[in-house]
Amino acid sequence: MKILIRNLDRETTEQELQTAFEAHGKVQSSVIVREKSNGLSKGFGFIEMPKAGEAKVAVKSLNDSMLGANKIRVKYAEDKAETQAKPKED
Secondary structure (H helix, E strand, C coil): CEEEEECCCCCCCHHHHHHHHHCCCCCCEEEEEECCCCCCEEEEEEEECCCHHHHHHHHHHHCCCEECCEECEEEECCCHHHHCCCCCCC
16 A cells, blocks of 8 residues: 655764654655755655555555654545546547
8 A cells, every 4th residue: 555755854874764753653765755856855755565454554554644843734645647637539
């Protein structure tokens, strides 16, 4: 299950993010989105957890919690296909 983490402290590392979520279950991957031009954090990232039950507990436990100097917001990530409008048929 893919989880979106917003409002990350710009100094938070992928390892710190992964460690926070590992307290609630197995983490498949941890990614912090970075600027292409300079490599600095954009302030959000993604965690993938293979077990839905563990992901649910992690989202509930970590939403509005402190990570580094910021209070993070945690929710389930939506597929791009789900969020894009369907093209009109002629």
